[in-house]
Amino acid sequence: MSGEIKRRGLMLVLSSPSGAGKTTLSRKLLESDPGIVMSVSATTRARRPNEVDGKDYHFVTPAKFEEMVKADAFFEHATVFEHRYGTPKKPVTQTLAAGGDVLFDIDWQGTQQLGEKARDDVVSVFILPPSHDELERRLRTRAQDTDEIVAKRMAKAGSEISHWPEYDYVVVNRDVDRALAQIKSILDAERARRTRLIGVGDFVAGLTK
Amino acid sequence: MSGEIKRRGLMLVLSSPSGAGKTTLSRKLLESDPGIVMSVSATTRARRPNEVDGKDYHFVTPAKFEEMVKADAFFEHATVFEHRYGTPKKPVTQTLAAGGDVLFDIDWQGTQQLGEKARDDVVSVFILPPSHDELERRLRTRAQDTDEIVAKRMAKAGSEISHWPEYDYVVVNRDVDRALAQIKSILDAERARRTRLIGVGDFVAGLTK
Numbered sequence: 222m223s224g225e226i227k228r229r230g231l232m233l234v235l236s237s238p239s240g241a242g243k244t245t246l247s248r249k250l251l252e253s254d255p256g257i258v259m260s261v262s263a264t265t266r267a268r269r270p271n272e273v274d275g276k277d278y279h280f281v282t283p284a285k286f287e288e289m290v291k292a293d294a295f296f297e298h299a300t301v302f303e304h305r306y307g308t309p310k311k312p313v314t315q316t317l318a319a320g321g322d323v324l325f326d327i328d329w330q331g332t333q334q335l336g337e338k339a340r341d342d343v344v345s346v347f348i349l350p351p352s353h354d355e356l357e358r359r360l361r362t363r364a365q366d367t368d369e370i371v372a373k374r375m376a377k378a379g380s381e382i383s384h385w386p387e388y389d390y391v392v393v394n395r396d397v398d399r400a401l402a403q404i405k406s407i408l409d410a411e412r413a414r415r416t417r418l419i420g421v422g423d424f425v426a427g428l429t430k
Numbered sequence: 431m432s433g434e435i436k437r438r439g440l441m442l443v444l445s446s447p448s449g450a451g452k453t454t455l456s457r458k459l460l461e462s463d464p465g466i467v468m469s470v471s472a473t474t475r476a477r478r479p480n481e482v483d484g485k486d487y488h489f490v491t492p493a494k495f496e497e498m499v500k501a502d503a504f505f506e507h508a509t510v511f512e513h514r515y516g517t518p519k520k521p522v523t524q525t526l527a528a529g530g531d532v533l534f535d536i537d538w539q540g541t542q543q544l545g546e547k548a549r550d551d552v553v554s555v556f557i558l559p560p561s562h563d564e565l566e567r568r569l570r571t572r573a574q575d576t577d578e579i580v581a582k583r584m585a586k587a588g589s590e591i592s593h594w595p596e597y598d599y600v601v602v603n604r605d606v607d608r609a610l611a612q613i614k615s616i617l618d619a620e621r622a623r624r625t626r627l628i629g630v631g632d633f634v635a636g637l638t639k
Binding site for chain 1: 555556559561587597599601611612614615620622623630633634636638
């Protein structure tokens with residue numbers, strides 16, 4: 222009898238500048254596909270009242286975080302405004318081994334680190350805003366924002382966007398449903414990638430003997 | 431103003447042993463997606479009454495075929511039962527340059543030749559039958575087929591199937607609608623692959639300046 226084809230999970234990375242709609246796309250993807258879960262980061266910053274430990278973040282002490290860094294327990298980590306953030310390896314590798322997929326909402330620096338440690342498992346997607354005007358509109362979040370503040374945000378977005386050539390796929394978010402469909406296609410396709418499949422040899426041997 | 435993102439077309443190769451349902455999947459894909467066209471092979475064999483020159487095949491003389499081989503005008507070519515078959519380069523490269531995709535129904539040998547000449551444009555999918563019994567059922571096309579004939583067809587299928595590791599994707603055709611959806615996802619995803627996109631740099635430059 223032929224064996225069953227299984228597969229190793231994949232790490233789907235969505236990156237984009239602020240204002241490209243990534244948070245909405247991540248949420249909708251998670252809602253529509255039970256086979257993929259969000260990666261939960263560890264952080265040293267204090268828990269906010271609306272946050273749940275283990276769901277929004279794993280809240281850890283600076284000492285514990287440093288211990289994990291030394292034990293090479295993170296796929297990637299960074300310091301932002303004196304707080305440390307990192308992606309613990311263990312829950313991700315367990316999910317992948319069980320054939321589940323993990324979603325990452327990280328920037329280009331995190332993506333680079335992830336790629337160094339787990340290139341074969343990473344599928345990276347860069348999401349672009351549809352136009353200059355739309356990006357500016359989304360970055361001008363409050364009516365009283367000065368042109369100077371908006372210009373600063375545009376410059377920051379420009380710096381982030383410059384890393385698009387480091388990604389496997391590029392999706393322009395003109396329409397959220399179309400962009401979501403494209404991300405779902407990428408996930409569906411990458412699940413059928415030969416190098417991720419396990420047991421094809423046995424399955425195939427059983428087909429004709 | 432930001433430029434427009436265009437893309438280079440891709441060459442989608444579907445291969446499978448007889449009895450895996452490839453012909454049905456190809457037809458349904460072509461019917462459902464106007465952005466992809468079937469590659470039309472050239473052949474030296476005689477036209478059958480129901481065939482249309484330029485649609486089913488380009489019917490050419492042996493001398494013309496040989497001339498095209500010498501001019502390196504084929505992506506791949508082969509001889510089957512003394513007749514020659516080949517994929518002319520020109521219509522394919524024109525379609526790709528215009529952003530259109532081309533579907534190829536070729537075997538592993540053709541796929542290898544295509545890969546040598548146009549690796550970056552090729553996306554290859556190997557379609558597997560769901561089980562030994564189902565494959566045998568499909569290969570036993572007539573009630574009077576002897577077990578010996580069916581065993582011969584199974585052996586031939588086994589030899590073809592052994593080339594699955596040379597493909598980018600593997601799809602098991604358990605259910606034709608699911609297999610079709612998976613092939614459509616592969617096509618949709620590969621259309622968003624960064625390396626196929628043209629003009630992203632200009633588009634991105636226009637986003638933030």
